[in-house]
Amino acid sequence: MENQPVQTPVVPKLNEKLPVQKISLAAKAKRSFLRQRYLYLLLLPGFLYFLIYKYIPMLGLVLAFKDYNPFQGIIESPWVGFAHFEKIFSNSDVLQVIWNTLSLSFLQIVFAFPVPIILAIMLNEVRSQTFKRIVQSVIYLPHFLSWVVVVGITVIFLRSEGLINSILMAAGLDSIPFLTNPAFFQPLIVLQVIWKEAGWGTIIFLAALSGINPQLYEAAIMDGAGRLKQIWYITLPALKSTILILLILRLGNVLDSGFEQIFLMLNPFNMDVGNVLDTFVYFKGIQQADYGFATAVGLFKGVVGLILVVTANRLAKRFGQEGLY
Template sequence: MTVSAATSDSPSGRADGGAEPAHRPRPAAKRSVRARLWKERYLFLLLLPGLVYFIVYKYVPMLGSVIAFQDYSAFRGFLHSDWVGLKHFRKIFADAEVLRVLWNTLLLSFLQVAFAFPVSIVLSLMLNELKSDRYKKLIQSIVYLPHFLSWVVVIGIVTIFLKHEGIVNRLIGLVGLEPVSYLQEPGWFMPLIVLEVIWKESGWGTIIFLAALSGVSPSLYEAAVVDGANRWRQLWHITLPAIRSTIVILLILRLGSVLDVGFEQIFLMLNPFNKEVGNVLDTYVYFKGVQQADFSFATAVGLFKGAVGLVLIVAANRLAKRFGEEGVY
């Protein structure tokens, strides 16, 4: 009774009769944005150069995409060029040359995904099986090195080996066979492009897969050995499932650039003999937009590529989630 009376007589309703403090400290989650920015100002200063780069070189140039809906003239500018709506987008599907170039792009992209993409997976699995760390690091360094060569150097090496009087044709001549014009024959163009991509980029692509494999617990392999599983069974039931999600994510990201097969490499390999099968969207945009000054049509093709990439990423991501994978987002 005494406690109840004291509690009821207290103006604050507290048993000890004391008053609540006038100012309670704010929890960290309720601090103002300004206070948090000031507290972490040095971290945001580190972020600032990268943020400025993306704004200036990625987002601001997107404003120029408006010329895809104009008959743009460099003399009249953005504000005074005539608006033509979807004229240039309709031209993409009405021009027979554009359709041929689009087919070349899709075919070459399919070949790269079908043959170049799995090589990185196979190479990472082979490297993961090496027991000696010394040999493993040595082989990794060797297969990584081509990535650091520019395409100009790579195409120069290919030209030295495969030109009509090159090393390969000299070796062929020693066995009595006729020399082959690898760089001029249209049938050799796409196989050479895919082989160049495999040689240059496969070693670099293994980095992500090896990082995923490093997280596999050795106890899983030990348990598999106890159960009598051989190396192939361990590979199929432990190693591949461990990197399955990584494979799916990289494949989704690769589908986003399905119409981007590498301008520099293709441009350096093109010549009048193989242009029929080697001209892709990237090089076609260069010829039309830069050499022929058809800026509006070139921009429309670029927007079309971006739209196709976005649709493919969204569709592939939903498909991956439907099969139980995490996806990109």
């Protein structure tokens, strides 16, 4: 058998660079997309929802700067600049609507926003898990009801021949015009929001409370702290970041009072105090066909909400708190 020459391995020199296989950015993106294609498929419905119902309609904001005529179309309609925005601040009806919206949002922040926090703290102190789950289910169920059902229940109970007034008249008292007296409109709206949405907010705060280290409470008990001091020095500080984030988001919707609820509760008697920006845009844009002015009001509402969110987030970070972003 002939001796074959032994091939010695090629050892690269110390300063010699080995060839590196370069992969283009497009190839990396394609490989990543194929690897996670099912996750992107799950993301597709949500992406299409925001694209179709949130981003594409933003092209119609150009109507805020035009005197829109349906027969001429969006492109051919004449430009009017900021005339619609000047009309917002010169029209007394618009100023009244803005005041109604701000006052209603202020009442909801003051009275409705703290309710889930209080409920979450109270449920966190309950030791019986069975009772805790029952209460959570009861207060969370109204979240699944539509505003049509909620307003319908309100009307059944509070109309002139409803249950509440029937009890009052049976007791020899006069009936109370809950639905037609303007003084009751905003309190009823706030109570409806509390009853329907407090359970949803409670779950969010309970999730935040579940992350508290139990050793903190044990150490507080060893130091002689009672339940109130434990809540004040442990529970509330743990909820601070969650409260701040939800408050910032709420400030972004300060001009968004909810169209469906307000529209269903409106009637000719409470229109002066109940007409908010959402319903005003409907009346002007749909019923009166003033599309340009209604679009300008909607754009104004969105810009104000954006400014409030950015400002609140920067203030939170300036004071050393975690902001929204």
